[in-house]
Amino acid sequence: MFAAENGLKGDPRLEAISRAIRVVPHFPKPGLSLSSGDRRRRPRFCFFFFFFFFLILCGCWFLGIMFQDITTLLLDHKAFKDTVEIFVDRYRDMDISVVAGVEARGFMFGPSIALAIGAKFVPLRKPRKLPGEVISEEYVLEYGVDCLQMHVGAVQPGERAIVIDDLVATGGTLSAAIKLLERAGAEVVECGCVIGLPETKGQCRLNGKPLYILVGPRDLDDCC
Numbered sequence: 001m002f003a004a005e006n007g008l009k010g011d012p013r014l015e016a017i018s019r020a021i022r023v024v025p026h027f028p029k030p031g032l033s034l035s036s037g038d039r040r041r042r043p044r045f046c047f048f049f050f051f052f053f054f055l056i057l058c059g060c061w062f063l064g065i066m067f068q069d070i071t072t073l074l075l076d077h078k079a080f081k082d083t084v085e086i087f088v089d090r091y092r093d094m095d096i097s098v099v100a101g102v103e104a105r106g107f108m109f110g111p112s113i114a115l116a117i118g119a120k121f122v123p124l125r126k127p128r129k130l131p132g133e134v135i136s137e138e139y140v141l142e143y144g145v146d147c148l149q150m151h152v153g154a155v156q157p158g159e160r161a162i163v164i165d166d167l168v169a170t171g172g173t174l175s176a177a178i179k180l181l182e183r184a185g186a187e188v189v190e191c192g193c194v195i196g197l198p199e200t201k202g203q204c205r206l207n208g209k210p211l212y213i214l215v216g217p218r219d220l221d222d223c224c
């Protein structure tokens with residue numbers, strides 16, 4: 001659920017957090033890629049060809065990936081502090097002993113939350129980054145698959161855990177994180193994300209677990 005629907009309605013901190021997030025269109029991939037292909041010279045055809053594609057590109061500008069960049073939030077001391085504090089206020093009395101952060105951007109919020117609520121921080125990493133024995137969980141992306149890994153022994157059976165990431169889109173990454181923790185015997189109490197994309201619209205649970213989101217995505221229009 002969104003924080004604004006759960007006790008923080010009208011809280012100016014949420015608006016400031018949202019404003020501190022930058023939108024970068026067409027990152028990490030352009031909405032449309034033009035191949036260099038056949039370069040034979042046919043000037044008139046080329047003019048119409050490129051004019052046509054210019055129109056399509058303009059359309060794609062509005063339809064392409066709108067990357068939600070939280071690095072600008074990290075530059076804003078107050079917004080960054082408020083982000084961490086909102087999570088800390090929510091989780092400090094829930095008897096949480098594990099804060100699991102998802103690589104890479106979950107690492108930017110998770111450790112501060114863990115320190116403040118007196119829990120340990122457990123990194124959930126992409127393959128071949130953790131040196132010890134690991135358990136792995138694959139998940140499906142829009143194109144292909146990815147994998148998260150956790151050190152064996154990082155979490156004990158019966159521990160109460162939360163999962164922290166910067167953003168939830170399809171929920172595939174958080175689902176894999178929940179499965180890893182549950183395989184180790186932990187109880188996942190909730191997943192917390194700074195941003196929830198429209199893919200998660202109306203979704204307040206994930207694999208049966210509550211999902212807590214601070215803000216929706218920013219639009220390009222809001223930034224410029």
Ligand SMILES: O=P(O)(O)OC[C@H]1O[C@H](OP(=O)(O)OP(=O)(O)O)[C@H](O)[C@@H]1O
Pocket residue numbers: 102103104105106165166167168169170171172173174
């Ligand atoms: O809800 P989902 O559809 O699974 O997408 C959300 C995930 O996508 C982003 O990470 P990304 O996979 O881009 O990895 P990175 O942070 O290492 O760049 C984001 O930080 C989340 O972890």
Ligand SMILES: Nc1ncnc2[nH]cnc12
Pocket residue numbers: 065066067068069167169197
């Ligand atoms: N639009 C987006 N911005 C940032 N990270 C993402 N991960 C998946 N979609 C994303």
